[in-house]
Structures are given as C-alpha cells and as structure tokens.
Amino acid sequence: MTAHVLVNPAARGGRNQALRPALDGHLAAVGIEAEVWETAAPGDAERMARCLGEEGVLVIVAGGDGTVHEVVNGLVGTGGTLAVLPVGTGNDYAHALGMADDLAEAARQVATAGVRAADVGRVRWTDADGVFHERLFANGLGLGFDARVAALASETKWLGGQAAYLAAVFRTLWAWRRPTLRARVRSVVPAGGADEMPALDVDESLFLCEIGNGHSAGGGFLLTPDATPFDGLLDVCYVRHVATARALRLLPTTFSGAHVTAPEVTMARVSGLTLAVEPSVGVHADGEILTAGAVALDVEVLPGAIAVVAPARTA
Numbered sequence: 353m354t355a356h357v358l359v360n361p362a363a364r365g366g367r368n369q370a371l372r373p374a375l376d377g378h379l380a381a382v383g384i385e386a387e388v389w390e391t392a393a394p395g396d397a398e399r400m401a402r403c404l405g406e407e408g409v410l411v412i413v414a415g416g417d418g419t420v421h422e423v424v425n426g427l428v429g430t431g432g433t434l435a436v437l438p439v440g441t442g443n444d445y446a447h448a449l450g451m452a453d454d455l456a457e458a459a460r461q462v463a464t465a466g467v468r469a470a471d472v473g474r475v476r477w478t479d480a481d482g483v484f485h486e487r488l489f490a491n492g493l494g495l496g497f498d499a500r501v502a503a504l505a506s507e508t509k510w511l512g513g514q515a516a517y518l519a520a521v522f523r524t525l526w527a528w529r530r531p532t533l534r535a536r537v538r539s540v541v542p543a544g545g546a547d548e549m550p551a552l553d554v555d556e557s558l559f560l561c562e563i564g565n566g567h568s569a570g571g572g573f574l575l576t577p578d579a580t581p582f583d584g585l586l587d588v589c590y591v592r593h594v595a596t597a598r599a600l601r602l603l604p605t606t607f608s609g610a611h612v613t614a615p616e617v618t619m620a621r622v623s624g625l626t627l628a629v630e631p632s633v634g635v636h637a638d639g640e641i642l643t644a645g646a647v648a649l650d651v652e653v654l655p656g657a658i659a660v661v662a663p664a665r666t667a
C-alpha cells in the first residue's frame with residue numbers, strides 16, 4: 353500500500369518534531385510505503401491535501417484535530433481518502449473513527465481497516481464587515497465557553513492529552529466573566545422520526561454549544577456522547593448560562609456523558625441548524641478559532657462527504 357503522510361511537527365506542543373523515526377518504522381512494519389511531507393506553517397496541510405487529493409491518493413494525517421481540520425478542508429471534493437494517526441493533543445476525531453492511541457496499532461489499523469464514507473460538517477457565516485466565510489469541520493464546532501477553552505489550550509499543550517484541555521477549562525472558568533451570551537439556535541431540518549431527539553429551538557443565554565460530528569471534544573469530554581461521523585447527522589449539546597460553581601459540578605459529568613440529563617442541558621440530533629449569536633461569542637471548528645464577529649451561522653451536515661479509513665467497530 354502506498355500513501356502520503358502529512359506530519360505536523362508543531363502538534364503536541366512541538367513534540368512531533370521527534371516523531372519521524374518511530375513513524376517511518378511503524379508504517380514500514382505494516383507494509384505502507386509512505387511519502388512523508390512535513391508542514392512548515394499553519395495552512396500547509398490544507399494546501400498539500402488539496403493537491404494530493406486531486407491525485408486520488410491516501411492521505412494519512414500525523415497530527416491532531418487542527419491538522420485533520422485543515423486536511424478535511426483540502427480533501428473534500430477531491431478523490432482523496434483520509435486516514436488519521438492520533439499524534440496530536442486531543443485526537444478526538446481519530447477516536448471518533450475508532451483509531452487506537454498506540455502508534456504501532458494505529459498504523460496497523462490504517463493498513464488493514466476498510467474505507468467508509470464519513471459525514472463532514474459545514475459552517476457558513478458572514479462577519480460584521482459583510483465578508484462571507486465557509487469552513488468544513490471533521491469532529492465538531494463549538495461556541496461560547498468551548499471556544500475560549502480551545503483558544504487557551506494552545507498555551508497548555510505541553511501538558512499533553514486531556515490534561516492540556518483540563519488546564520484550559522480551569523483557566524477559562526477562573527476568568528469567565530460573561531454572565532450572558534445571547535443565542536438563538538434552531539434546527540432547520542429536524543431529523544424527525546419518533547425515535548429521534550426533538551428538534552432544537554433555544555432562545556436563551558448561552559454557556560456553550562457544541563455541535564458534534566464525533567462524540568468527544570477537548571481530548572475526551574463526551575459532550576455529544578452518541579455522535580458518530582457515520583449517521584448522516586450532527587449531535588448538539590446546548591448548555592444554558594450557568595454560574596461558575598454549577599459549571600464546576602457539571603464538568604466531571606462530561607467525562608462520562610452524564611451531563612445530557614442536567615436541566616441546563618438540551619441535546620438534539622439534526623441535519624442542520626442556524627445560530628444567531630452576539631459578535632463577541634467565540635467559535636471554534638475542530639479546536640481552530642474561527643474569525644470573530646459572526647452574528648449568524650448556518651451549520652449543515654454533508655453526509656458521507658469524505659472517504660476515511662476507519663476500523664469496523666465504529667457505529
């Protein structure tokens with residue numbers, strides 16, 4: 353099997369600079385003949401993925417969710433296939449695909465697992481200057497508290513894994529001084545059916561809103577515990593404004609997904625939704641901060657928009 357590997361040496365707080373010998377060894381051991389490319393700056397992975405995708409090749413991401421985000425934006429619409437080796441900090445999308453944390457095992461999965469059509473999220477918005485934007489997301493989109501955590505996590509990635517995000521959660525809680533963020537969130541195309549969760553129509557102050565294609569964010573917080581990139585839908589977790597003390601009590605319940613029954617939390621499963629928020633509300637896509645100043649966002653799922661290598665045990 354031949355593949356192109358995009359390595360982000362800056363992922364995991366720069367620790368991926370020393371990744372190459374182990375990576376080369378694990379790929380060779382499972383019979384993957386790899387051409388390895390290293391990114392030199394943010395944005396490179398997207399450009400490289402677009403070029404490689406036009407050749408219809410397998411593109412293996414060796415990085416975290418931010419690198420996956422770039423690659424998905426480059427790859428969708430080309431004939432390329434995506435695989436992910438979880439060598440970032442959070443690795444939530446790799447986990448959503450069912451990839452193992454162990455690099456040798458993940459390389460084996462890439463060599464042996466089948467290719468499936470995975471959903472991709474798309475967000476469109478017009479900023480305060482009237483400029484239109486569009487980004488795709490692989491794992492999730494988050495607003496409010498969530499976006500602040502994603503922004504601060506870049507300063508604590510040296511801690512590694514979920515600890516990096518946990519530190520950012522506490523830093524964000526400590527400084528959280530916005531009592532209310534106005535938000536109206538409506539599902540535009542309810543999934544419908546008696547067994548589905550209800551359509552979403554919330555017009556209340558916002559603490560956070562996570563729109564999950566994958567089941568976790570921030571290295572394992574199960575904000576949308578039942579989400580999967582293979583169901584043609586997006587899961588939504590909307591948390592109304594809560595005081596800091598209550599947020600602290602809710603936090604541990606997100607490790608197991610038990611928060612979904614809390615009175616401040618509304619869950620929904622949708623194929624699209626619109627969000628109207630104050631311009632000051634931060635937004636992240638796969639942990640990457642989007643342009644500030646969005647007042648209206650249209651979010652939609654693109655079912656089966658990307659071919660991914662994924663072990664069969666995912667739903």
Ligand SMILES: Nc1ncnc2c1ncn2[C@@H]1O[C@H](COP(=O)(O)OP(=O)(O)OP(=O)(O)O)[C@@H](O)[C@H]1O
Pocket residue numbers: 360361362363364365391392393394395396415416417418419420422439440441442443444509638639640
């Ligand atoms: N060569 C580079 N130098 C500096 N930054 C880079 C380079 N290549 C990519 N980047 C940027 O590095 C950032 C972090 O990458 P990534 O998200 O993959 O790793 P991570 O933050 O450790 O993992 P996770 O998002 O899973 O927590 C991304 O914003 C990406 O655009």
